[in-house]
Amino acid sequence: MESSELARFEAVVxxxxxxAYTLARYLTRNEHDAEDVVQDASLRALKYFDGFRGEExxxxxxxxxxxxxxxxxxxxxxxRPDAVVLEFDEAQHSGAVADExxxxxxxxxxxxxxxxxxxxRLAPEFREVIVLRELEGLSYKEISDxxxxxxxxxxxxxxxxxxxxQQALRQEEEG
Amino acid sequence: MTHxxxxxxxxxxxxxxxxxxxxxxxxxxxxQCPQCAQFRDGRLELRAAITAHVPAFxxxxxxxxxxxxxxxxxxxxxxxxxxxxRGVWRPLALAASLAVVAVGSWRLALQRAAGETLAxxxxxxxxxxxxxxxxxxxxxxxxxxxxPWFNGRxxxxxxxxxxxxxxYPLIGGRLDYVGGRSVAALVYGRRQHLINVFxxxxxxxxxxxxxxxxxxxxxxxxxATADYTYWVVSDxxxxxxxxxxxxxxxxxxxxxxxx
Numbered sequence: 497m498e499s500s501e502l503a504r505f506e507a508v509v510x511x512x513x514x515x516a517y518t519l520a521r522y523l524t525r526n527e528h529d530a531e532d533v534v535q536d537a538s539l540r541a542l543k544y545f546d547g548f549r550g551e552e553x554x555x556x557x558x559x560x561x562x563x564x565x566x567x568x569x570x571x572x573x574x575x576r577p578d579a580v581v582l583e584f585d586e587a588q589h590s591g592a593v594a595d596e597x598x599x600x601x602x603x604x605x606x607x608x609x610x611x612x613x614x615x616x617r618l619a620p621e622f623r624e625v626i627v628l629r630e631l632e633g634l635s636y637k638e639i640s641d642x643x644x645x646x647x648x649x650x651x652x653x654x655x656x657x658x659x660x661x662q663q664a665l666r667q668e669e670e671g
Numbered sequence: 672m673t674h675x676x677x678x679x680x681x682x683x684x685x686x687x688x689x690x691x692x693x694x695x696x697x698x699x700x701x702x703q704c705p706q707c708a709q710f711r712d713g714r715l716e717l718r719a720a721i722t723a724h725v726p727a728f729x730x731x732x733x734x735x736x737x738x739x740x741x742x743x744x745x746x747x748x749x750x751x752x753x754x755x756x757r758g759v760w761r762p763l764a765l766a767a768s769l770a771v772v773a774v775g776s777w778r779l780a781l782q783r784a785a786g787e788t789l790a791x792x793x794x795x796x797x798x799x800x801x802x803x804x805x806x807x808x809x810x811x812x813x814x815x816x817x818x819p820w821f822n823g824r825x826x827x828x829x830x831x832x833x834x835x836x837x838x839y840p841l842i843g844g845r846l847d848y849v850g851g852r853s854v855a856a857l858v859y860g861r862r863q864h865l866i867n868v869f870x871x872x873x874x875x876x877x878x879x880x881x882x883x884x885x886x887x888x889x890x891x892x893x894x895a896t897a898d899y900t901y902w903v904v905s906d907x908x909x910x911x912x913x914x915x916x917x918x919x920x921x922x923x924x925x926x927x928x929x930x
Contacts, residue, residue, distance in 0.1 A: 501746070502742070506742070514728065517729070517734065531734045543745075555908055557906055559888060612724065630722075633864065635688065
């Protein structure tokens with residue numbers, strides 16, 4: 497690969513590394529796996545970069561996220577066939593709420609924890625549409641490209657995922 | 672009355688993904704149906720809760736370095752096989768393409784080449800603007816702040832609109848240098864995406880019909896009215912960017928494009 501080509505790759509792909517890491521974090525639910533996924537995905541992206549060049553209608557962000565997503569899913573299948581094990585990382589969902597009124601902090605972290613919990617408990621295909629939409633800001637069409645499903649499926653998955661998250665939030669408020 | 676398919680429609684509406692016709696119909700319904708309005712409020716609450724409690728992460732610096740190193744090493748490893756005799760072939764290829772230009776319709780080719788150079792220029796400016804603190808000279812969502820800011824900085828007064836109501840809020844303006852002249856750069860947002868609009872007075876002529884280019888994952892839209900030359904760049908998907916360009920053209924023709 498020419499150095500100018502490498503520079504082009506870095507200019508196109510590296511700006512989206514935070515987005516890649518965020519998606520990987522939520523899909524793997526684990527920092528270390530997320531880092532591995534991002535690194536693997538970057539190397540894959542490099543390999544397919546020639547193919548990316550002229551694709552109409554695909555943003556670099558969505559293109560990279562599709563590779564991250566597929567890397568995460570295939571590595572998970574490889575490592576643990578029964579991928580639904582819930583490993584909840586306490587540190588991950590109880591962020592710093594130090595300088596707040598203790599009661600407010602408690603309420604806040606409760607909502608935060610319940611939403612984080614609920615998101616982690618969602619099946620991966622529901623979790624990914626939430627992350628792609630709410631955190632990465634992709635359009636339905638881009639999500640459909642990333643997840644490899646029709647736009648109509650994106651629409652219904654998003655709606656069902658939101659219904660479940662809302663339920664979790666409501667239960668927290670009531671209980 | 673809410674049913675699953677209707678809920679998905681409402682979600683699509685809140686996501687700005689519903690066609691304008693359907694959106695209007697739904698708005699009419701929302702105004703009359705308390706249950707649907709309640710559903711909508713619940714979704715807005717959820718969205719706020721997600722924004723507040725579900726963080727986006729920053730890639731750790733160590734990971735960034737690791738990726739850069741791994742990519743660099745992989746790229747170097749690929750180099751010898753892929754470009755074995757590039758020292759010899761590149762000048763030859765260049766000579767060959769120059770010959771083609773000379774033999775073919777050279778005027779058209781040169782014109783096109785100029786357009787492509789301009790596209791490169793515009794794209795470089797866009798990418799540079801994404802680097803920290805390069806985005807705007809005048810950060811404001813108020814068109815009446817942004818427009819006057821250009822007074823005395825340019826030899827023309829650019830048209831500035833705010834499309835926040837249509838999901839493309841104005842973020843600010845910037846002075847930029849493209850194709851050998853000072854130009855106005857207006858920055859708009861769409862979710863996490865940024866859109867740069869470059870404009871400057873057009874050469875006299877009938878205008879240029881819109882054309883699109885895709886480079887390095889960015890989309891470039893270009894057109895010219897009788898008065899202004901426009902370039903619009905973003906990593907936003909082409910359909911939405913086209914939608915945005917449509918708004919701009921509409922507003923422009925409505926304003927009668929006064930100089």
